[in-house]
Amino acid sequence: MLKRAKRIVVKVGSQLLSGAEGLNLEFIDELSRQVAKLREAGREVILVSSGAVLAGIKALGLNRKPFSLAEKQALSAVGQPYLMAEYRRAFNRFGLEVAQVLLTAEDLRSKERFLNAKNTFEALLKFGVVPVVNENDTVSVEEIKIGDNDNLSAHVAVLTDADLLVMLTVSNGIYDKDPRSNPDAKLVPVVERPEELFSSCDFSCKTSFGTGGMGTKVEAASKAAKKGIPVIVAGGKEPDVLLRIVSGERVGTLFLPSKKLRAKTYRILYLMKPKGRLYVDEGAKRAVVEQGMSLLSKGVKRFEGQFEKGDAVEVCTLDGSVIGKGIVKCSSESLYDSKVCIHRDDFVLTGD
Template sequence: MFNKVKRVVVKVGSQLLAGEEGIDREFVEKLAGEIAELRQNGKEVILVSSGAVLAGIKALGLNRKPFSLQEKQALSAVGQPYLMAEYREAFKKYGLKVAQVLLTAEDLRSKERFINARNTFEALLKFGVIPVANENDTVSVEEIKIGDNDNLSAHVSVLVDADLLVMLTVTNGLYDKDPSKNPDARFIPVVESLEELEKTCDFRGKTAFGTGGMWTKIEAAAKATQKGIPVVIAGGREEKVLERILNGERVGTLFLPDKRLRAKTYRILYLMESKGSLFIDDGAVEAIVVHKKSLLSKGVKKVEGDFKRGDVVEILDLNGRVVAKGIVRCSSEELISFKGVCVHRDDMVVLK
């Protein structure tokens, strides 16, 4: 599987980057050295890095996480230059330059902005630069937040058509429960079925400085593997961890790739926020689920929410169960008198 890997997304979290005096310079230098080694072996690397808020916390002498979104935005604004300075100096030793790429969910939801972002990454890689991506915390509000860099790394992997996503963490992979609290925790070397994993894995805790925990990494892996991208969760402090993974050594937990969703399907499922709900009758449910038809306006019996043409809506049966998501062809106001196809089959993802 890894012999054909050309483009790799590497994600590092705040716990790995946290040092006593702010950003752990020794770890950053280790990471830069390993990425430089991949570059020498002909690999393209995109780095998704947390740490801006952490750097801001340390720069201002705080000993706690931010209490509010405004505090987080301010700390990110303070910390982002410190974080990039560390990366710039570390990669400079290997003759490599870095670029800061800050993203919001809106950059990924819009087809045009999605393509523009992809073109930016392509140009940076063509120049031989290491893109360092992060969520744009300084301007993000709840409506345009991605939420955590684990999920951002999955979205970036899809955006750049990566061949592999590696999420580096402080543990050496995935266990069925928190190994720091459960001596009997079982290590999981390979994940073939995310559905089965959800039934057995109990690892939803959050860390002191991180925003996610292991569960968000599982969520991110679910997204990436559905686009055919394999994912490895591994210990970031292990020696030559990236080289060993690319050489096929059994390091960390491997999530095997699944089906390949279309880019539009991926955006509808994971990037575009639902703006409203359409409740449809049994005939319409059968038409879209069984016969793979478009949704006609005559099948809609109830409308909730305020949406416009081009927004994503949830499609529910009369019992309130979500059967599909799709891009609507009219606004919530227009739907009352609208005749014809209100959600085309090509713009719909059936969930039932």
């Protein structure tokens, strides 16, 4: 499965990119060498790279993470050119050009923008360019924020129909507890049910510069795996880690693909932020859950929030238990003037 992977998304965390005097240029050089080797072997590589805020912190001589969204946006704006300049320098040594791709959640939620971004990636890869992706922190607000590059990498893997997602981190994989403070921590080599890790492993620790932690990696890996994409979380400082992974060597933690969700289902579940809640009676619940029918407005007994046609909402029982998520065919103001509230093709069962 790994040997056959032609298109690979590689996510690089902030800690790997952090050096004593700013960006870790030695790591960037080594990463570019391995990617160049993959390209020589006929594989396509897309990088999802943290490090812009870190580069901005170092450039301005700060010794702390940003306190606010505005500070993060400012530091990202300062650091992004530094980060891209170093990637361009490193990849140019092997005759490869890089492209900066900045995304927000809104770019992925909208079907039109999703397809446009997909076409842009296809064109870049056709030109032989290595796309370097980051969240567009400079313009992101809470409403359109993805939040961490672990989840961004999963979304990019889905967007580009990748064959493999590799998350490189300072840890050599997923452990049952933090190996830095627990010498008896055990590596989890293969994961079939990611949700079970949250009850059996301790993911409370975060890195000093990173946005997420191992918990967000498991969350992101679960999303990609449900779209049929295998995921590996591995140590970025391991020698030739990318080359060893694609050779089939057991490295890090492998998340096995479980099923292949439709693109629309993936967007509804993981990209569209619910703008409200619909509370339905037992008859409506049976119709959508057991019979796979559309949700009629007469089955909605009350609602919360304000939404427009095309927005996502959660569907709940009268006691508040979430049963699904869907795209409404009407606004909150015209809810009871429409016969069909959510078409069956736009509804996904979730459960609590």
